[in-house]
Amino acid sequence: MRLDKPRIPALESDQWTPEAAEMMQPFTKQGRVFNIFKTLCNHPELARRWMVFANHILGKSTLTVRDRELLILRIGYLCQSGYEWGQHVLISRQAGMSEDEIRLAKTGSATPGISDKDRLLLTATEELHADAHVSDSTWAGLSEHYNTQQLMDIVFTVGQYNLVSMALNSFGVQADEGLPGWDV
Numbered sequence: 001m002r003l004d005k006p007r008i009p010a011l012e013s014d015q016w017t018p019e020a021a022e023m024m025q026p027f028t029k030q031g032r033v034f035n036i037f038k039t040l041c042n043h044p045e046l047a048r049r050w051m052v053f054a055n056h057i058l059g060k061s062t063l064t065v066r067d068r069e070l071l072i073l074r075i076g077y078l079c080q081s082g083y084e085w086g087q088h089v090l091i092s093r094q095a096g097m098s099e100d101e102i103r104l105a106k107t108g109s110a111t112p113g114i115s116d117k118d119r120l121l122l123t124a125t126e127e128l129h130a131d132a133h134v135s136d137s138t139w140a141g142l143s144e145h146y147n148t149q150q151l152m153d154i155v156f157t158v159g160q161y162n163l164v165s166m167a168l169n170s171f172g173v174q175a176d177e178g179l180p181g182w183d184v
Helices: 018-030 035-040 042-062 066-077 082-094 097-111 115-132 136-143 147-170
Strands: none
Touching: 018 042, 018 115, 035 042, 035 082, 035 147, 042 147, 066 082, 066 097, 066 115, 066 147, 082 097, 082 147, 115 136, 115 147, 136 147
């Protein structure tokens, strides 16, 4: 975590407004509410609207889970968002990604021996992070592997998790118990 204490508190259930409690019902039913959501309880209207978009990216995207997670891990690493990195290391492992595939998100497009498709995904993420634009050559390469909707989902996935990383870093959201660190 960039900050060792939160700037915006992670509210416990007894601190939630009725609106926040309603919004958190799906998470409380699962038995665990992550600190990102407890923090968002400070602004339930924003959280409710953001979660619609976040739900598309995480659960309804046209990308494979592996491609999506590679993008998310790379942007989380580039943004140095320890919370994002740790959460998506866990998700990537659950999706069957190997430790080498997860570490690829740290070394990026310059990693020797990776597939053309992985190199293009990582390059697109790096270009979006550096310049808010995917270059013509990277776009052309991605177009050989992905259709229009998938290309759109690539850009929106990187953008969504860039935004989330900015929020996590700036709000000082602290790691949930058991979250892996950078040493993966």
